[in-house]
Amino acid sequence: xxxxxxxxxxxxxxxxxxxxxxxxxxxxxxxxxxxxxxxxxxxxxxxxxxxxxxxxxxxxxxxxxxxxxxxxxxxxxxxxxxxxxxxxxxxxxxxxxxxxxxxxxxxxxxxxxxxxxxxxxxxxxxxxxxxxxxx
Numbered sequence: 001x002x003x004x005x006x007x008x009x010x011x012x013x014x015x016x017x018x019x020x021x022x023x024x025x026x027x028x029x030x031x032x033x034x035x036x037x038x039x040x041x042x043x044x045x046x047x048x049x050x051x052x053x054x055x056x057x058x059x060x061x062x063x064x065x066x067x068x069x070x071x072x073x074x075x076x077x078x079x080x081x082x083x084x085x086x087x088x089x090x091x092x093x094x095x096x097x098x099x100x101x102x103x104x105x106x107x108x109x110x111x112x113x114x115x116x117x118x119x120x121x122x123x124x125x126x127x128x129x130x131x132x133x134x135x
Contacts, residue, residue, distance in 0.1 A: 014080065021050035027091055
């Protein structure tokens, strides 16, 4: 049981890193790339890599049905999203920061609801005989 809450704490830390990366990218704005168009601005590489690597790592439990039996570790994503919302609004109150904060709040609300609704226990309660996941 304790490992589920350790997973929640790791999810919260990971989501906070994702939010830090996104906040930094919003703060730095758009840098022009060699191909013409918007790219990562100078000094934004750490934010860029923090966002993409951590987001990829946080998506692994969803791909592997890690939340199929118990949805509670996904609450860590909500806690991290809340911390990220506070971080984003502490950096500025322009439209970009507000949109980021609203996106994080929406993610923090929808993720535990969806993982709870689609867990194998919820499918059993709903009367579905076959609760195996095929993807």
